[in-house]
Amino acid sequence: MKLLHGLILLVVLFSITACARTTKYEWGSYDADLHKYYAHSIKQEDLARNLQVSIQQCETNGRMVPPGLYGEYGYLLYETGRYGEAAGFFQKEHDKWPESRVLMAKMIRNCKAKMNPDKESKDKEPPQNEKTD
Numbered sequence: 001m002k003l004l005h006g007l008i009l010l011v012v013l014f015s016i017t018a019c020a021r022t023t024k025y026e027w028g029s030y031d032a033d034l035h036k037y038y039a040h041s042i043k044q045e046d047l048a049r050n051l052q053v054s055i056q057q058c059e060t061n062g063r064m065v066p067p068g069l070y071g072e073y074g075y076l077l078y079e080t081g082r083y084g085e086a087a088g089f090f091q092k093e094h095d096k097w098p099e100s101r102v103l104m105a106k107m108i109r110n111c112k113a114k115m116n117p118d119k120e121s122k123d124k125e126p127p128q129n130e131k132t133d
Contacts, residue, residue: 025058083115
């Protein structure tokens with residue numbers, strides 16, 4: 001009889017754990033925070049801070065950072081003028097997710113152009129003709 005109860009208990013435990021929701025990625029509060037941001041319930045700084053925490057938790061715990069999180073955080077940095085940091089997160093998104101490479105490469109170029117505006121304008125200027133006497 002004890003064997004039967006133990007077997008039933010084991011089956012119930014396996015059934016419960018089989019129904020447990022597992023996820024490949026650790027999203028943190030991303031969904032809720034993004035919704036709040038677009039509904040103007042939280043500020044951009046709060047969203048950026050929460051994304052930074054989510055990314056750090058994933059990296060610290062050895063979990064895969066979900067697709068788009070590096071890029072989203074990078075874009076928030078880009079909007080606040082932190083182009084060097086933004087480029088780093090765009091590069092991480094580029095390296096981790098092949099689907100994003102075209103967009104991330106463009107965002108990295110945009111960051112570099114913002115960091116070196118003189119270089120870009122010099123590249124576009126036609127060469128000056130030298131006058132000789």
